[in-house]
Amino acid sequence: MRQKFSTWLAVFIGIVILILAIAFALLQSI
């Protein structure tokens, strides 16, 4: 149960960074 917290936290952080990476790429390639 507690481990689900760290799994979802890792997923959340992964998604946030993925969005930032897409934004970075968009800004750079425009």
Added chain:
Amino acid sequence: MRKNYVIKGIFWIFVYLLLASAPLLILLLGKMPEGREFWREFSVALGFAGLSLMSLQFVLTARFKFLKAPYGADIVYHFHRQITFVALAFILVHPLLLFVFSPDTLALLNLITAPWRARAGVTAVVLLLVLTGMSLWRRKMKIEYTRWRIWHGILATVVVALAVTHVVLARHYLNTPLKQTLWITYGIFWVGLLAYIRILKPFLLLKRPYRVESVLPERGNAWSLTVRPARHSGFHFMPGQFAWITIGNSPFSESEHPFSFSSSAEQPEMLTFTIKELGDFTRTIKTLQPGQVVYVDGPFGHFSVDRHPHAEQFVMIAGGVGITPMMSMLRTLAHRGDKRPLTLIYANRDWESITFREELERLQDSLTLKVVHVLEKPPANWDGEKGYINQAILERHLPKSDKPNKIEIFICGPQPMMNAVEQGLSNLGIPFGDYHSEQFSLV
């Protein structure tokens, strides 16, 4: 107190996110290099993000108490494990995008003809896969824990060093002094962190050795190792916490293992760890002699009655050697003359293997303690609970209360038991915040 930990917990998640995304954010500052197509830039961004996450792994495993306090050490280690998959995915997609959208980059895989930046990058990825595989399948590959830990540290350091070399040699995003400063700062931070973990921390421990006082056998194939601080005052701990122990040699040794205190927190001048014989290292505990030097790095962990002073009663649910932190809590509460009601639900294989059986009987005289033994293989005349701890057993013995946050429940034992108990408590409608567990067998 709980609110305080929640705020700290959210704060450190925010800091982590900021540090993880810092390279991407700072690269956008100042003069940008000439823009390239989206997929190439996206690939580069994923590479930077992956490197950033991998570097932060050293922070997660550096045993900073301020970082572990809000969550518990097991959560931090489990997060360390889970975020590896995220970082690994970013790092693997980084070259794959290049291969797909610029097939000529496939030539970079030929390490004989490839430039040094590609050699460093490809080697880093291969070693990262080895590192992850060794951690996921350590037991299947029959790699002994201490040996694994040494290689885990070496490979992780080499992977990050090679990845930074890859970035520096690629040069594309080092076009301004600001960005060069960023990567130099990044390097200094990382080397400093490694120096703290591998040199400064062991050096500080070296000045605070402990000596073995006694090693006593316990029921259930366990040994109680008692140590005393040698020429220093030791440290205070909360009952239920744990420490890393290094036996003999020096604190620079990688052969250290985490164990819960079983002694009372009211007697910090004498630390006892009760250790079950489960592997190569734990089998050596009984061979320790009084006077031998050990190093104790601690305390760590959030699993303690002391974090819940508001509680009106406590329930402890233990399986086998999971009794150790509970014993520390019970002994401490007895020392303090605490009269709050306590329930201990304690699962063991059979009557003879119940660690601390006699002392638990004695503790019922000084504490308001109800002990419920659950035996997998009970004796013929046993009229107590049988089998494994399940929802029905919990329902029969948990104290009734309609006030949340007044009964705090602690769970420690083998992972299947903890999963079953947590599921049972959840089914019984116990709020998630009212039960606490900590486990350490992550690799």
